Amino acid sequence: MALISSEGLSKSYYTRDIELKALDGLDFEIEPGRLVSFVGPSGSGKTTLLNLIGALDRPTAGRLTVAGTDVATLGRKSSAVFRGENIGFVFQNFNLLPVLTVYENVEYSLVMVRNVPPAERRKQITRLLEDVGMADQQHKFPDQISGGQKQRVAVARALVTNPRLVLADEPTANLDSKTAFMVIDLMKRMKNEFETSFLFSTHDHKIVDNAEIIYTLEDGKITDVKNAGGDA
């Protein structure tokens, strides 16, 4: 069964009476455990698509099923619960909570969303922080670590709830090449280890080169699909 299934997915924005179609009738399916990249020029609809898949936004038309749930029908609270249970996010600007330490940022979802018991929490977080190489920095606050380290923490935060899907919007845009490769490598390892699907919206060829499936978007439409296989 497909992890993500989209039929005639459309999203329009309205400025006064003018309709701007960000996505226009997308049909696609993504199987679980894949590294998928959405590429295309700015304004092509990559981020909008990720927002819809992540239940952060609602489609204007069409049907979108993620992990067996029609995300278009979810309300504000149920979409939050859905995200907490099924989806991890990695943002371009890291979006770590500044008042929490590295450890607490990773822990956040387990406490505030999942309510996991402390002992299990600690075990899970420690393992993840070791996996992303941030165990020795766990007591630091986000403003005390580098951009690359922040993104590694963000990856750990995205994976800590064992989501079926991680959405990463331009995850390497604010990183230097070396750090970007490190983060990509990390995500690939995590994908293999946890069998989590990773969906990227990116311009970065470093990510594209590693993706198994590459969707090219232009003017809100899928213009090309490459099943590259990647080197994952």
Add this chain to the structure above:
Amino acid sequence: MSRILKIAARNVSRYRRRTIMTSLLITVGIVVVLVFTSVSGSFKSLMVGQITDSMLGHVQLHRKGYVASLENIPQHLNMNRKEYETLAAMLDASPDVAAYSPRIKLGGMISNFDQTANIRLNGIYPDREAETCPLLPSRIIGADESGAMTLKRGEILLPYLIAQGMKIEIGQDIVIIATNKDGSVNGQTFTVSGMLEQITGPGGRDGYIHIDDAVSLLRMTDGKPGKTGAAAAASVDTGMDEMDEFEKELAAMEAAESAQKEKQKTAEKEWTAEISEIAVRLEDFNKLESVKAGFEVALGEYVNKKGKPVFEVHDWEKLSPFSNIVQIIDVMNLFVKIILIAIVMISIMNVMVTAVYERVREIGTMSAVGTVPGRILGLFVTEGLLLGVVGVIIGNITGAAIVLLLNINRITMSFGRQEGIVLSPSIDFSQMLFISAVVLVVAVFASLQPAYKASKMEPVDALRHV
């Protein structure tokens, strides 16, 4: 919950300057309220104490309509013996009554054999009056050094202003001429034993004589003369020479100190005086409302033939114009509290609106990773509450410290002839709790709107926010 509290606490400490400023504002507000309420409360209780303990008592009982005609001293509205006994029985049975003093009020003329003037007098039992109004002896100029209330038969305590105006000295004889309710005029000689400092309110410019002198002066009989009443009537008939008989009789009664009160009550039952009012002192002034209500209920069953109540109950507030000042103080207290509420409301709302605006992306992130709207609302409300808590803690400590300093440095004031009255501001713990609760409730209330706004943000818009 503990995690929300932890994140909220860190967010509050994150904007240190803003938190300090807000807490400082709340602190100042609480300090002003605490100091103002404690000082004004001290002033109020002092003044109320002065008025009730010097003249009025806490509660007064009259026949219906007496107070409305108080200025005329309506003798026809005095209580007869049976009515007085009804009230006395109720007061004796009440555990809330510390003391009560029956009074005969009368108006008359005073003459020093040179000039005459109008005078209002209270016929009292000196010891019972002193028990009911313990500060009365302190109003007496030329009082006994022991501070005891001494007023023997044949003696009069004159209002200071009358004595001064008529150039009457202590120890001098004067004559009081009074008309009773039947229109019969009588005169009696008194020796001035002291002068009374005037005090605001009804009766504040009255003189005092012994109640038995009032009985004889007004020739009180109710057609069923008792022993003392008969003697009083005899004293009127035979003139002042017969007074010695009375004094001997009274002295004999007073000799038995252990049974003094009982005997006095027995004497009251025997004489035929008509009582104008009964001043009552309560064990606990704070129970005034409930005790008064109890009296009203108990006396409500006594009605005349027309079904109208026979008695009326008044607390000091209804009798003294100073109650208006007390009301003004209460209103000022209320306004100070409203100002505090406004300060807390505006400062916390301002901080929380700013906090939400500055943290839109954080809100988006929290929402994206699965935080439900209720938790986001809870987080921001907790932050507002914490600001209030900080202000409450610092404000209460500072307020208490200032009140303590005021007590150490002693604020003194004068009231009438009483100088150097020390104001002792004290903070009522319940008041402190009340103010703290108000601040915290307002803090939560002020945070609700920004918190609600935060919880309702669309995550996609919040994450896009720059």
